[in-house]
Amino acid sequence: MAHEKVILVTGGTGLVGNAIKTVIESENPKDEKWIFISSKDADLCNLEDTKRLFAKHQPTHVIHLAAMVGGLFHNMSHNLDFLRRNLHMNDNVLQVSYETGVKKVVSCLSTCIFPDKTTYPIDETMIHNGPPHPSNFGYSYAKRLIDVYNHAYHEQHGCTFTAVVPCNVFGPHDNFNLESSHVIPGLIRKLYDIIQQGGDTFVVMGTGKPLRQFIYSLDLAKLFVWVLREYKEVDSIILSVDEAAEVSIKDLTEELVKAFDFKGKVVFDTTKADGQFKKTASNAKLRKYLPDFQFTPFQQALKETVDWYKKYHDIARN
Ligand code: NAP
């Protein structure tokens, strides 16, 4: 039987892609065929590879997750690579989607691309209001241009290309590499190694004061699937936990110490960068559509991620 919808998920092997796969496998929808691809299937920085991929799968819908992604320290040292690689991938995926008649594309921005100097909470209308934080300007400008592309494709060709804006994401299948990871997988990896090696000091970078909203990848995945099926706007939508759920890096550190039952000392290395102090985002638009959506409690989601890492340490992205 031909499927009504063929959904191609670029970046299908990453943190968010794996979470969407888990949600879809639990639903087993009969009228949708889902295809999760990695960079091994096609280098999306390359236009010919991108065309070959689309010709092979003939998607009717695309969730575009593929990106060069990294934590604060990786961004600070590779702004040019983040800019160029993400610009190339986005340009190829959106143009080939248009040329092959894809009905809908949902791409992925991030709350860290918003202006550095701003009022809070940030909302969807503020993406282009001023320069991003200097630590990740390459990633930020490449991502902001997705929003510009979406409106341009709509205006000139009537395409339904849209984007979601997640806050910081964490969960199983994250990147746990100490050089390039975000803070949660980075700290999980560090604590795991310290405990394995019998160490007694847990060093956390920065002052511990910055504030972040963290969304569990499985919650984000459910929202992503809802956006693909139900959301009709070209304007982007923030997919974030509530403002009240914002925590400091120090709060996060304490939760991780509990989750690992670590008895040693915690030290904040204040010679290391803090990055943006906060990027508090409003999920009012999401709440208008889905007032009853329940986010997994932070402690529970963190514990599940720690347990996943302990279980799959050998095959995790270290
Ligand atoms: P991730 O775990 O690092 O996964 C990145 C994915 O992109 C992988 O599947 C990777 O394929 C693929 N990819 C990278 N370069 C590629 C290329 N040249 N050609 C084809 N595929 C390529 O990332 P993630 O955290 O799931 O992020 C998914 C999306 O969410 C990204 O657009 C990101 O900007 C956005 N986002 C992430 C966060 C966060 O906190 N993680 C927050 C907000 C927004 P391989 O497996 O083959 O390497």
Ligand code: GDP
């Ligand atoms: P951001 O939210 O885009 O800034 O990205 P990150 O997930 O990299 O996290 C940032 C915050 O966590 C910053 O305030 C960092 O100083 C702090 N942090 C503490 N330890 C670590 C670590 O081991 N890795 C990372 N990436 N950030 C850390």
